[in-house]
Amino acid sequence: MDHRVAELADIPDGGMHAFDVMGLCLLLSRNGNEVTAVGGHCTHQGAPLADGVRVGGCVICPWHHAMFDLASGEHLEPPGEGRLTAFSTKVENGAVIVSFDDQTAKESRDEIDDVASHKSDKIFAVVGAGAAGRAGAEELRRQGYDGRILLISMEKDAPYDRTALSKSFLASETSMEELEIISKEKLAEKGIELILDRTVAKIDAANKKIIFADGSAFAYEACLAAPGCAARVPDIAGTDLLGVYTLRSKSDGLRLKLAASEAKAIVIVGSGFIGMETAAVFADAKKLVTVVTPDPKPFARVFGDQIAEALIAAHRAAGTDIKLEASVTALEGKDGRVSGVRLASGELIPADLVLLGTGAKPRVEMIEGASLSQDGGITVDETLKAADGLWVAGDVASFPSHFVAGAHIRIEHWRLAEQLGRHAARAMLGDMAPFTGIPFFWTHQHWMLSLVGLTKTFDTVHIEGDPASGNFMAYYLQGDKIVAGLGAGESDKTAALHALFLGGDMPSAHALSDAGWEPARLPLSKVAKAA
Numbered sequence: 001m002d003h004r005v006a007e008l009a010d011i012p013d014g015g016m017h018a019f020d021v022m023g024l025c026l027l028l029s030r031n032g033n034e035v036t037a038v039g040g041h042c043t044h045q046g047a048p049l050a051d052g053v054r055v056g057g058c059v060i061c062p063w064h065h066a067m068f069d070l071a072s073g074e075h076l077e078p079p080g081e082g083r084l085t086a087f088s089t090k091v092e093n094g095a096v097i098v099s100f101d102d103q104t105a106k107e108s109r110d111e112i113d114d115v116a117s118h119k120s121d122k123i124f125a126v127v128g129a130g131a132a133g134r135a136g137a138e139e140l141r142r143q144g145y146d147g148r149i150l151l152i153s154m155e156k157d158a159p160y161d162r163t164a165l166s167k168s169f170l171a172s173e174t175s176m177e178e179l180e181i182i183s184k185e186k187l188a189e190k191g192i193e194l195i196l197d198r199t200v201a202k203i204d205a206a207n208k209k210i211i212f213a214d215g216s217a218f219a220y221e222a223c224l225a226a227p228g229c230a231a232r233v234p235d236i237a238g239t240d241l242l243g244v245y246t247l248r249s250k251s252d253g254l255r256l257k258l259a260a261s262e263a264k265a266i267v268i269v270g271s272g273f274i275g276m277e278t279a280a281v282f283a284d285a286k287k288l289v290t291v292v293t294p295d296p297k298p299f300a301r302v303f304g305d306q307i308a309e310a311l312i313a314a315h316r317a318a319g320t321d322i323k324l325e326a327s328v329t330a331l332e333g334k335d336g337r338v339s340g341v342r343l344a345s346g347e348l349i350p351a352d353l354v355l356l357g358t359g360a361k362p363r364v365e366m367i368e369g370a371s372l373s374q375d376g377g378i379t380v381d382e383t384l385k386a387a388d389g390l391w392v393a394g395d396v397a398s399f400p401s402h403f404v405a406g407a408h409i410r411i412e413h414w415r416l417a418e419q420l421g422r423h424a425a426r427a428m429l430g431d432m433a434p435f436t437g438i439p440f441f442w443t444h445q446h447w448m449l450s451l452v453g454l455t456k457t458f459d460t461v462h463i464e465g466d467p468a469s470g471n472f473m474a475y476y477l478q479g480d481k482i483v484a485g486l487g488a489g490e491s492d493k494t495a496a497l498h499a500l501f502l503g504g505d506m507p508s509a510h511a512l513s514d515a516g517w518e519p520a521r522l523p524l525s526k527v528a529k530a531a
Contacts, residue, residue: 006096011035016059016070018050022102026087029054029070037087037098038073039107042066044080053495055502055524060495064415065440065452075111077437078135078418081181082110110186111142122147124428125210125220127200127366129153130162131414132226132394134181136421137192143429147221151187152195152210154227157250158184163414165253166277167444170260171284179250200227205369205387222428225367225378225386226394226421229360229412234269238331243338244354247274256355263353264288267341269328271298273443275357276315280445283318290321290349292328292341302455303486307474310467314446323349360412362396373398377410382434383427384420391428393420402436403454403483403506411454413441438501440494446470452494453484453501462509464517465491475517481506485519496520 003021011017011030018040019026025040027049040049047063054060057070067077073084085106088099126137129151137151153159160179168174184194199213203225211217231246233239243263245256256278260266266282268275271293282289300308312322327344331354341349362377370386373379377398378386384399386392394417398410419437426433441451447470458476465472471489475482475497483506485497496519500507503524515521 001102002097002099004095005037005098008033008035008091008094008096011096014054016050016054018048021098022105024100024105024107026098026107027059027070027084028089028096028098029057029059033091035089035091035096036071037089037096038068038070038084041107042068042080043075043082043084043108044078049084053499053520055499060498062495064442065450065495065498073108078131078415078422082108084108111138111190119146120148123218123220124149125218125223126151126226127203127210127223128226128228128394129155129159129194129196130226130228130394131417132228132397132421132424133224134159134421135418136224136226136393136425137187138182138190139422139425140428141190141192143426145425145429149192150195150218150220151192152198152200154197154199155249155251156197158182158187158194158196160250162248162250163442165247165250166274167281169253170257170278170281172257176250176254200366203367203369203390205367205390208389220389222389223391224421224424224428225370225390225392225396226417226424227363227366227396228417229362229395231356232359232361233356234328234358236328236330238333238338239356241331241333241338242336243333243352244331244356246356247278248360259353260285260287265350266290266353266355267292267349267351268355268357269293269341270357270359271295271322272357272359275355276311276445277443278355278357279315279320280318283315283320284446286319289319290323290341290351291315292323292326292343292349294325294327296325298322298324302451303449304455304458304461304474304476306461306463307467307472307486310470311445311447313468314470318446360395362410364396367392367396373408373410375408375410379408383432384424384435385427391424393417393424399435401454402434403439404457409454409456411439413439415440436504438498440498447488448492449486449488450492450494451484451486452498453482455484455486458483462513462517465489473517475509475512477509480508480510482509482512493519499524 016029027040042061051062066080073086075083126133159181164174201213202211231248265288268291330342332340371379377396378392380386395412398408401409423435460477462475473491474486476484487494
């Protein structure tokens with residue numbers, strides 16, 4: 001059925017505009033007299049894509065920077081599952097006509113009907129069903145691989161959204177069922193065999209074998225290793241007491257959530273993202289929360305001093321007690337259950353729940369026949385290859401960075417893990433393109449903060465807005481080059497900066513200053529396809 005949606009003049013040439021028609025949100029994009037139409041909401045968490053940034057024929061989601069093709073609806077970059085529906089359009093006498101069935105039209109759809117099931121018995125093994133592994137397995141099928149795909153998980157659950165564990169799930173805004181990204185049954189429809197609750201003892205790269213802890217094994221043609229990280233437990237007394245938790249898995253999250261519902265005094269050891277995100281959730285729930293950290297200023301190395309100070313102040317204003325430059329010597333208990341946290345100063349902090357947010361350890365011990373990197377991961381080349389027939393992605397991959405010339409980096413970001421997984425899958429099928437994905441990360445700690453780029457080597461920070469208000473945009477400079485941006489509130493311009501990074505160049509601070517620190521005003525030197 002044809003629907004007269006808009007006048008051509010309603011859509012800026014080279015731009016996009018959203019229109020609601022018969023209960024559907026349609027995102028229309030215009031190039032001269034040609035108009036395309038796709039579903040108007042992101043497949044990740046439903047963000048309005050009209051508020052995003054157009055990059056050539058693509059759109060970057062304003063919330064978590066997923067990317068979609070504006071003509072085909074193809075899902076180019078994570079997060080999110082499925083593609084946008086592409087609708088037939090035409091322009092007649094200055095009017096834009098979009099065709100769809102009023103009863104069956106949807107803004108997005110999954111990609112099960114777009115992938116071929118396996119035809120041969122050749123095996124591609126994927127070890128780890130987290131962000132990188134699941135994305136890699138699906139990309140193999142999406143790219144037309146017709147052999148068997150074995151997706152091996154050491155957990156009992158089908159792939160789920162790990163990012164929600166320390167945020168919306170802990171705050172009871174996301175249910176256990178909503179955590180699941182894709183079921184075992186839907187993976188099977190794509191010809192992906194999900195093997196749950198199996199411990200891999202060794203990936204033998206030299207002999208191209210997967211060996212399980214029970215001694216069974218199988219040979220593979222190619223393997224994508226994406227085992228992720230395990231929680232790092234400090235070497236102090238009392239970590240085995242009841243009431244002491246870590247947070248890495250879905251089962252960890254459920255146990256922590258149930259325990260926290262009864263707890264009154266919570267102590268978090270460590271001030272990384274997991275620790276501070278959970279601190280924010282517990283403080284909002286009116287728990288008595290204490291964070292103990294050896295850092296003099298949490299996040300200063302990542303965000304810079306001024307923003308780190310503002311973030312500490314926001315946590316304290318919400319009621320969290322943060323003990324800086326403090327170390328824990330022991331967890332003390334009574335009748336086998338934790339009752340307090342002893343500091344090196346001698347102070348005892350009462351606690352009926354302790355969360356160890358003391359970092360993560362890459363699971364590299366199972367990978368045999370690849371080189372260990374200085375940052376604790378597995379060294380890979382620019383295609384993410386680690387050895388003959390073996391590619392590595394996700395938290396354990398130490399890959400060449402185009403942001404830091406000549407250096408290998410390892411980044412524990414959910415979205416980047418998906419990017420790495422998809423890229424590795426294409427490399428397994430013969431694509432020799434180097435990985436040039438743009439790092440993007442988000443965290444929620446009373447404020448939503450979005451970071452695009454890499455802040456490992458910045459010299460100075462330029463801030464637009466007021467960090468104390470949670471409404472600002474910070475630009476990280478190395479010399480005259482912008483290497484990263486951090487946004488919060490209405491001042492967040494990270495999607496526009498992301499668009500510039502996709503062009504392959506880092507914009508100069510001088511040019512951005514002349515543009516009033518508005519990245520959307522700078523021209524795109526070129527538009528590269530999403531990596």
